[in-house]
Amino acid sequence: xxxxxxxxxxxxxxxxxxxxxxxxxxxxxxxxxxxxxxxxxxxxxxxxxxxxxxxxxxxxxxxxxxxxxxxxxxxxxxxxxxxxxxxxxxxxxxxxxxxxxxxxxxxxxxxxxxxxx
Amino acid sequence: xxxxxxxxxxxxxxxxxxxxxxxxxxxxxxxxxxxxxxxxxxxxxxxxxxxxxxxxxxxxxxxxxxxxxxxxxxxxxxxxxxxxxxxxxxxxxxxxxxxxxxxxxxxxxxxxxxx
Numbered sequence: 001x002x003x004x005x006x007x008x009x010x011x012x013x014x015x016x017x018x019x020x021x022x023x024x025x026x027x028x029x030x031x032x033x034x035x036x037x038x039x040x041x042x043x044x045x046x047x048x049x050x051x052x053x054x055x056x057x058x059x060x061x062x063x064x065x066x067x068x069x070x071x072x073x074x075x076x077x078x079x080x081x082x083x084x085x086x087x088x089x090x091x092x093x094x095x096x097x098x099x100x101x102x103x104x105x106x107x108x109x110x111x112x113x114x115x116x117x
Numbered sequence: 118x119x120x121x122x123x124x125x126x127x128x129x130x131x132x133x134x135x136x137x138x139x140x141x142x143x144x145x146x147x148x149x150x151x152x153x154x155x156x157x158x159x160x161x162x163x164x165x166x167x168x169x170x171x172x173x174x175x176x177x178x179x180x181x182x183x184x185x186x187x188x189x190x191x192x193x194x195x196x197x198x199x200x201x202x203x204x205x206x207x208x209x210x211x212x213x214x215x216x217x218x219x220x221x222x223x224x225x226x227x228x229x230x231x232x
Contacts, residue, residue, distance in 0.1 A: 001163065034219065043206060043222045044161065093160050095220075101176070102166035104212070105151060106220060111160040 002028045002098025004109035012115045013084055021079045021112045023050075023094030029074035030096045034106070035067075038091040050077040050094075084116045121209050123223025130230050136194040138226045140207035143188065147209040149218070152181065152192045155204045155225075164205075165192070197230045204228070 003026040013019050023033055033050040048069055049057040056069035066088075068080040081088055093111040097104055123140045130136045140150075151166035167174045167181045167190065174181045180193040194201055205226045212218025 004160075006160075043225050044220075045222075046219055049219065100163065100166065102149075102151070102168060102174070104149075105163055105166055107163060108153070108160040111158070113158070 001100050001105065002026075002030075002096045002107035004094065004096050004107055006092075006094060006109040006112050008112060009110060010113040010115075012117060015085055015116055016083055018080055018082045019084055019114060021081070021092055021094075021114075023077045023079070023096075023109055025075045025096040025098075028096060028098045030077075031074065032097060033071065033077040034095045035069065035077070035079050036093045036095065036108075038093060038111075040091075044093065047079075081114065084114070086116045089114055089116045121207060121221050121223045123207050123226060125226060126224065127227045128229070130197045130228065132197065132199060132230055132232050134197050134230075136197045136201065136228055136230070137191060138205055138207070138228075139189065139191045140209075140223050141187075141189045142209050142221075144209070144211070145188070146211045147221075149210045149212065150181070150183065150190050151208050151220070152179070153206045153208065154201075155206065161206060194228075197228075199230045199232050202228055202230050 005024045007022045031052045035047045036044040050069045050071040052071040058064045071077045095106045095108045152164045153161035155161040165176045165179045178195045183190045207223040208220040210218035210220045
């Protein structure tokens with residue numbers, strides 16, 4: 001599989017400020033990474049596809065100016081939540097494609113809990 | 118066409134029993150079907166995955182059964198243990214053999230295994 005880390009694991013910020021979340025692929029070079037959001041007791045919703053060297057692709061309904069994605073290298077993607085509001089409080093998780101017993105698979109990071117006060 | 122429907126929403130099983138979770142999809146272009154296990158406050162962990170060229174795949178106590186004509190797939194957990202208590206998500210994507218594409222997740226099933 002792939003080993004994926006996220007930093008920070010949790011963050012509390014004040015309304016109106018910006019927060020940056022890092023996603024690192026520790027053992028695979030990833031030209032593509034994915035960012036998901038998960039609200040309590042709900043499923044994962046894909047927010048955007050992070051593409052190394054080019055612009056991210058956002059899912060319908062996700063504000064690209066609010067959720068800035070930068071895929072700086074083959075091992076690092078960052079998600080910046082700009083002008084955060086309490087409704088942005090959620091669990092943000094990234095995933096990286098890797099190789100498993102079923103061929104190409106996706107592996108998730110440990111997640112980042114964002115709380116906006 | 119992009120939906121993946123998962124059932125049941127919650128499941129209680131006695132230790133040693135079999136846990137069965139079902140998923141159905143609509144998009145016949147999907148070609149990758151993984152199952153993830155998630156504990157509270159953690160990221161999902163890949164359990165087992167299948168591609169549509171096989172009807173069943175087994176890894177340890179976990180088995181995926183896949184019915185292409187019915188567009189359904191299920192996860193069976195044999196000899197369920199209290200440590201299996203978690204939320205399970207099915208997912209589907211299309212991307213060819215070299216890619217996984219964007220994952221579309223089911224709604225999730227909360228499994229509780231009673232000692």
